[in-house]
Amino acid sequence: MFSGFFYFKFIPAQAGINGENMKVVIPQNIYAAIFAMNLPDEIKGDIKVTASSLIANEVEKENSDIGLMPSFDLLNHKELYISKKAALSFDGLLSNTYFYFVPGKEKIYELFLRGDVSSNEIILSKILFSERFDSNIKLTLDTSEIIDENKNYIITGNDNFGSFDFNKGISFADQIAELIDFPYVNYVWASKDEEKLKEFNNFFNELDKSVEDRIEIILQSMNFRKEVNEFIEENLNSVYFEITENEIAGLYELLKLPYFHGITKEMFELKLV
Numbered sequence: 458m459f460s461g462f463f464y465f466k467f468i469p470a471q472a473g474i475n476g477e478n479m480k481v482v483i484p485q486n487i488y489a490a491i492f493a494m495n496l497p498d499e500i501k502g503d504i505k506v507t508a509s510s511l512i513a514n515e516v517e518k519e520n521s522d523i524g525l526m527p528s529f530d531l532l533n534h535k536e537l538y539i540s541k542k543a544a545l546s547f548d549g550l551l552s553n554t555y556f557y558f559v560p561g562k563e564k565i566y567e568l569f570l571r572g573d574v575s576s577n578e579i580i581l582s583k584i585l586f587s588e589r590f591d592s593n594i595k596l597t598l599d600t601s602e603i604i605d606e607n608k609n610y611i612i613t614g615n616d617n618f619g620s621f622d623f624n625k626g627i628s629f630a631d632q633i634a635e636l637i638d639f640p641y642v643n644y645v646w647a648s649k650d651e652e653k654l655k656e657f658n659n660f661f662n663e664l665d666k667s668v669e670d671r672i673e674i675i676l677q678s679m680n681f682r683k684e685v686n687e688f689i690e691e692n693l694n695s696v697y698f699e700i701t702e703n704e705i706a707g708l709y710e711l712l713k714l715p716y717f718h719g720i721t722k723e724m725f726e727l728k729l730v
Contacts, residue, residue: 664699
């Protein structure tokens with residue numbers, strides 16, 4: 458069975474590739490759901506949904522064969538193989554993370570993180586504010602049930618399309634894409650098993666076109682507001698499910714940032730498959 462709470466029912470996807478006995482783990486967000494809906498039916502029954510921050514360990518411990526994990530988790534899991542066929546990247550209004558700033562405040566000293574927070578949001582927020590505003594921003598994980606209108610937030614995941622008004626948010630992905638001058642590779646498909654990842658890659662032929670052709674049906678199968686569906690459809694050209702040389706170059710630029718800011722001590726090569 459499909460484990461973990463999710464917002465959609467599955468609909469038929471590409472056929473003709475055998476994905477039996479392949480365990481896949483994904484984060485709970487609308488874009489990961491779109492990926493899942495383009496997997497063969499044999500795999501859909503064995504997908505696990507969990508917090509983004511846990512996915513790398515799921516793959517590392519081989520509880521799952523393939524995982525859609527935050528790109529900055531590669532910093533501590535350099536040995537994993539990475540798909541050169543598919544990933545989750547952004548460069549515009551669509552994003553899995555948004556900033557929500559208190560209106561009228563000229564200086565921001567603290568950001569409160571909510572939702573499916575990962576290493577990406579923690580590290581990149583510090584770097585972004587250091588580069589753009591020469592500010593050593595304080596980050597606080599906020600688990601309160603109450604939203605405080607006097608706080609500045611970073612919200613990750615589907616909370617942006619539920620408890621928060623995404624129309625008032627600033628795309629985190631857009632800010633990072635501008636910083637590195639490449640698309641922001643938010644999540645990568647990773648595995649300890651090179652051969653299984655090669656097999657997995659075969660599921661993603663012309664993936665961006667497949668998503669574009671089916672996006673209306675996919676979104677209708679989820680329990681999001683009509684306004685959310687329309688926003689995603691209108692801005693679909695700012696999210697990429699395939700990974701090309703451009704995104705790979707962007708991923709390398711992204712992973713250089715912690716090194717240049719003294720967060721990591723060495724660069725490393727990606728094990729692309």
